[in-house]
Amino acid sequence: MAPPNNGKNQLILGTFIHSRKLDELQYLHNTAVCVDTSGKIVAIEPECDQAKAESTLFPRLRWSAEEVMVTVGKDSQFFFPGFVDTHLHASQYPNVGIFGKSTLLDWLNTYTFPMEASLSSLPKARRVYTRCIRRTLAHGTTTAAYYATIHVEPTNLLADLCLSMGQRAFVGRVCMDQLGPAYYLDESPEQAIAATRATIDHIRGIDANFDLVSPIITPRFAPACSADTMRQLGELQRETELPVQTHVSENAGEIALVRELFPDSTSYADVYDRYGLLGEKMILAHAVHLSEEEADLIARRGAKVSHCPCSNSAITSGEARVRWMLEKGIGVGLGTDMSGGYSPSVLEAARQASLVSNHLVMPGGKLHELPQEEREKAKLSVEEVLYLATRGGAEVVGLRDKIGAFEVGMEWDAQLIGLGMVCEEAAEDDMEDEGNVDVFGWEPWDERVAKWVFNGDDRNTKKVWVRGRLVHERKEN
Amino acid sequence: MAPPNNGKNQLILGTFIHSRKLDELQYLHNTAVCVDTSGKIVAIEPECDQAKAESTLFPRLRWSAEEVMVTVGKDSQFFFPGFVDTHLHASQYPNVGIFGKSTLLDWLNTYTFPMEASLSSLPKARRVYTRCIRRTLAHGTTTAAYYATIHVEPTNLLADLCLSMGQRAFVGRVCMDQLGPAYYLDESPEQAIAATRATIDHIRGIDANFDLVSPIITPRFAPACSADTMRQLGELQRETELPVQTHVSENAGEIALVRELFPDSTSYADVYDRYGLLGEKMILAHAVHLSEEEADLIARRGAKVSHCPCSNSAITSGEARVRWMLEKGIGVGLGTDMSGGYSPSVLEAARQASLVSNHLVMPGGKLHELPQEEREKAKLSVEEVLYLATRGGAEVVGLRDKIGAFEVGMEWDAQLIGLGMVCEEAAEDDMEDEGNVDVFGWEPWDERVAKWVFNGDDRNTKKVWVRGRLVHERKEN
Structure with a gap:
């Protein structure tokens, strides 16, 4: 079984995408999300890196940096609600x-x-x-x-x-x-x-x-x-x-x-x-x-x-x-x-x-x-x-106040999505196994999300958390 | 690029499945298929292993065993036309x-x-x-x-x-x-x-x-x-x-x-x-x-x-x-x-x-x-x-006599399909990355094929040949 979060507070950094309403996704870039030991989201801060989180969010939350588990999404990745x-x-x-x-x-x-x-x-x-x-x-x-x-x-x-x-x-x-x-x-x-x-x-x-x-x-x-x-x-x-x-x-x-x-x-x-x-x-x-x-x-x-x-x-x-x-x-x-x-x-x-x-x-x-x-x-x-x-x-399922989006007070049920990037220099024998979504680099975020919806599969779901606990992690190839 | 077959004759052994007619698949188990250096299928022999192929098919084809490239499909795999x-x-x-x-x-x-x-x-x-x-x-x-x-x-x-x-x-x-x-x-x-x-x-x-x-x-x-x-x-x-x-x-x-x-x-x-x-x-x-x-x-x-x-x-x-x-x-x-x-x-x-x-x-x-x-x-x-x-x-595409099935005289345009087998002892953290087709072992072949059609993806396509040449091979994880 994937290891639980050891009862630690968590700082999660990267791009977060979720539904604001039925027909609108919200794109939160360079954002910090804080999840407490119970798995609850206690802070969401746009334009915030680790240093800023440690200097501004942690004191407010009474967290000490040594005890916080940090997860960082890469540039081409995003966090999405489970x-x-x-x-x-x-x-x-x-x-x-x-x-x-x-x-x-x-x-x-x-x-x-x-x-x-x-x-x-x-x-x-x-x-x-x-x-x-x-x-x-x-x-x-x-x-x-x-x-x-x-x-x-x-x-x-x-x-x-x-x-x-x-x-x-x-x-x-x-x-x-x-x-x-x-x-x-x-x-x-x-x-x-x-x-x-x-x-x-x-x-x-x-x-x-x-x-x-x-x-x-x-x-x-x-x-x-x-x-x-x-x-x-x-x-x-x-x-x-x-x-x-x-x-x-x-x-x-x-x-x-x-x-x-x-x-x-x-x-x-x-x-x-x-x-x-x-x-x-x-x-x-x-x-x-x-x-x-x-x-x-x-x-x-x-x-x-x-x-x-x-x-x-x-x-x-x-x-x-x-x-x-x-x-x-x-x-x-x-x-x-x-x-x-x-x-x-x-x-x-x-x-x-x-x-x-x-x-x-x-x-x-x-x-x-x-x-x-x-x-x-x-x-x-x-x-x-x-x-x-x-x-x-x-x-x-009667949990609209608890899950389905990234809001303070909700629980951290989430997935980290990674899409395949097509390298600049085309090589005839080169294709990593990141699934079928091919991002060339020029696509705006909404088009990347559309590509994920239509060609994505479990290879794009890199990590999965429920109530703050890491419950699935893809082996890197 | 995947290596070509070096101009060798090829012996391919295993289960072969292809369409006999519109509504019927033919299942050829324990079968040998011989492909010559030009990529053409020159023999198809049911109930034939490597030894039998060498003793009965090769003399007829005037092949010498040392110069033949052999590919064997595993028990749970099958060859299918490209x-x-x-x-x-x-x-x-x-x-x-x-x-x-x-x-x-x-x-x-x-x-x-x-x-x-x-x-x-x-x-x-x-x-x-x-x-x-x-x-x-x-x-x-x-x-x-x-x-x-x-x-x-x-x-x-x-x-x-x-x-x-x-x-x-x-x-x-x-x-x-x-x-x-x-x-x-x-x-x-x-x-x-x-x-x-x-x-x-x-x-x-x-x-x-x-x-x-x-x-x-x-x-x-x-x-x-x-x-x-x-x-x-x-x-x-x-x-x-x-x-x-x-x-x-x-x-x-x-x-x-x-x-x-x-x-x-x-x-x-x-x-x-x-x-x-x-x-x-x-x-x-x-x-x-x-x-x-x-x-x-x-x-x-x-x-x-x-x-x-x-x-x-x-x-x-x-x-x-x-x-x-x-x-x-x-x-x-x-x-x-x-x-x-x-x-x-x-x-x-x-x-x-x-x-x-x-x-x-x-x-x-x-x-x-x-x-x-x-x-x-x-x-x-x-x-x-x-x-x-x-x-x-x-x-x-006007190639009905050349490709689309396994028949003598046709060319070897084929794929090797492998499906994931669910092990007997269920482990909570165990799942190999063979894609989403889960075969439990009791399924007859037609149900395995149906599972492939509805949940298969490129992870199930292990190798691909065109005119006898190996043009794609999946990296083993």
Whole structure:
């Protein structure tokens, strides 16, 4: 495991880039950020080098220079807030990229349930979860909202691993007492609730205040939960005030099924609402096919949406209307949704969020009939998809005051990004392995960021911190 | 530069995977492939190790074992045909990922023409082209159909570099005597033709039979060429029998412009046809918005299509109907179309070709009204997008008998692919840098290939050969 910061105060120097608002990145050059031993940002000072930090900031903070750990970003590097993955199934990690031509309901039966069921094996769960966490950390995911499986011990293990490897996480034990195959199903509503409580108790035992790892109530999705289970999960949520995650309106066949199973509900989201689950602490994954009324209901309740473009394109679910949801005031973040989604990377999700927003307004696209101006507006810019990946995600998981940007009082969840520089003298055999982003030197910062969004990968993520702790560092080649 | 094969015969042992037909990959395990000094495949023998090859194949080939270079793929690796990038602008390489919210016509003026014009500088052209070739080779692109710029010397330099770095290439000097800005335009039809002839002569001088590098006649696109230029390029093609490349029906605004400029033509493709350019040797990039009649005309003339999904999604052009074109008998390959496309990787183009085919049939998509069965069919499978990337591309560039698969008589244009294996004992700090494909060991070969298509990158491309010559080798970490 990467070494923690030894309980030291930290001074971080270099260029810092983060979202000021939805459509605007702020570029802070030659800046000093001070992070205290608890991982909190206590000072941000532009135009400040180490000497100035020591002479002006340290006295104010009552820090002594000898005890401060210093990290300096190079000229071509920048610090960026850690990514928030608002929806992924750790238990499906081995299946990434494997989905054939399936769509949601057959994909569940063919690929997903068998894999999840097999994670009742603790050694297998350890192997899969360890790799999933290591891989997502390497891609700069500092916070993840995980689905595990229906099994209590393997779910607890996922929470243990997040804690020891240092990833901020919401860990959900999956509740499903219908629809699934006989070999992978909760026996009864009571058993589903008892098992959920067991994982909540376990996590309280390892991280009493849920500072790093929190339980999250997880009804798989409405069709997989009996009315009784939904009712009891609603009661559990009111009792514990824990966050909740589920799926909504992902696929046309699924929506038809929900209509059939819950004939009294006016919409898919309304099912959750009737059981008291649709509230400010709820993360709704997908939201591809919301009706106007359904979206208004979600907005009114303050529930949040995890947009999962890689998944929605891969298993042919559809194209979510992100701009439309944002304009209704719904908080939106990004989810990789592994393994409906094929990639562990939130940066890939950001890239695809941009492309999917383009697909919506293309000739033949769902929103092509909108007036030209509206069509242009529906497209998501580089700045906007990066907002969704950081501040947007923080809002979705209920941590908007804590993570997603660089502000005094927030915690230091961050990544150091380095881009490859093309040397002046072109050599035919010369190419360092810094990934696929090639900066020639003349590009302004916004173009460098665009290059990173469209060609960046984990090779550009040099270091990753969560709550001040260094949790990933790339080996130099 | 990677060392050539020293004029030796080669024995290659391991697993070989290639397209047998559009929807079928063939898996050849424990197989021996013999490549002679000219780079041609002279034997393929399944169930054959080195000893057996030496005792049975070598005598037949009259090879002596001491003079043969042996390459062995490891258990988890496989050989795959090199990729064919049927459409990209080497001169736009520095702009990859930079396109904002633009669409074709404003994108040209904002980003593209200024960059291309700046490559009149030979040192800059050398720097850009060297990196572009190195980068595409590293991604397994063994053949590329390049647009250069309007400048003769820098275009010749691109051809020189392809030859010395060993990439099979079609190098096109761009013809455009209207529409472009005053600072970047051919002076007259005569000058455009003379400049094109100058690059043809240069390439004939460095590679007399165009064995590795060939000129390609390149009218930028119909709106940028006067009738006179088009006519003379048609004559030049008949005289030289060289291949031709251009763009067709990429963007709605562009199509309207063509209709205005060429009121007598019945379609965009018909413009090329009237000047005798639409024939078997023509590569048409994009073909997003073809009418039924236009597609039929293209099929009748035997012209080919370069499908560029990354580009079409990035600059919001639209979604090309690949299945529909294939069913009309049109040959289709993949193009990265840098920098309309954001990625140097044909594997990324293959991935996006799959996703774009899904977008077509999604709820709200252009082909969603088709019957269920037709919708399923319109989707491109992993096998199919890999066919497009190899055999399909070979057909598009007129080399279907030479490259794109492993067959006796074809040339050894290949890549060695290695995937990351997740060790049995999960360690929290252990992750080698073999890229993002994680194979756990239980996956059958078709699932490994799917994982590669959806999460693979240049880290998985360990070695690359063109005509038997090793042209790229990844440094081991």
